[in-house]
Ligand code: SF4
């Protein structure tokens with residue numbers, strides 16, 4: 001009969017985890033790196049990552065579970081989405097692969113619960129435990145590397161040589177002694193810089209640091225207010241998250257399985273939303289559409305803000321009527337302000353007319369500032385066009 005550690009890892013695989021490894025409860029090796037990342041302000045507005053409590057708990061797993069003797073680290077795969085080109089006249093946005101299905105938290109939590117149940121049955125007694133998937137105060141990639149699951153790539157994802165990086169990490173802190181796996185000590189990025197070169201906002205720094213405050217995932221999900229103007233054009237058509245640094249990674253191109261775990265199947269109708277329809281979602285329609293789905297996290301105002309940016313970036317005149325309507329009628333100043341920006345980016349007489357109409361009615365100073373900025377940009381580009389046409 002295999003040893004307990006092996007039986008637990010086999011059960012984890014049976015429950016749908018594609019990778020399972022065990023490590024010791026020692027403090028994470030990258031803790032100093034994390035403090036430095038915070039000191040450089042790369043966490044943006046994610047204050048929950050920087051609080052004293054968050055730092056203390058991340059410094060040592062025994063701060064979370066004093067009896068911790070082992071950490072079981074797991075990977076749960078999701079589908080690698082295949083994006084199709086938008087049909088003409090119906091601009092579509094892009095949602096990161098992991099969010100094409102149902103909310104993973106509940107699905108993974110139930111499997112973790114089942115795994116804890118298995119461990120307690122095997123041991124024949126209750127075992128102190130804490131489990132997390134993406135929500136806990138732990139440096140999970142550090143533990144994953146130490147448990148032998150893979151290396152932390154230049155794109156800062158945990159990469160497994162046989163599976164790539166399209167998976168969620170989860171971990172169970174356990175008050176029982178298990179046999180640790182050898183750490184993953186090699187780095188397989190080599191001289192590759194594809195993710196750094198492809199990142200639209202240049203937020204992957206050469207020292208394996210991610211300036212999260214510039215990352216499209218942060219800008220479209222975590223950031224609650226306006227997106228800094230210089231970054232809007234770089235967001236492209238992403239409306240929730242971004243997959244680019246995973247899509248270009250050769251380890252995903254060669255080894256990532258196309259399909260993730262059943263239960264997290266992706267639904268293509270969610271992955272590439274029709275942007276003009278999306279901009280018309282009222283609160284009730286948004287809640288119904290995204291109930292139990294990751295996009296709910298952005299809330300309606302954040303999602304429609306990103307939809308407006310994406311519509312602007314399509315430069316499609318077909319988007320002007322919808323943006324003009326949102327600018328006049330949307331209850332959220334955040335959405336109206338980004339609709340104004342998008343109209344300025346698309347340009348042309350209908351967009352200019354929509355901005356002019358809104359300028360007569362708008363009462364919110366922040367939205368008014370966006371309208372003025374959009375109009376100035378249009379006037380600037382008009383003058384430039386005039387100069388170009390005056391050239392002999
Ligand atoms: Fe850059 Fe997108 Fe990767 Fe963020 S998710 S680091 S924006 S490529």
Ligand code: SF4
Pocket residue numbers: 153154155156188189190192193194195196245248249250251
């Ligand atoms: Fe490493 Fe290249 Fe993958 Fe970036 S794209 S994580 S550099 S292998």
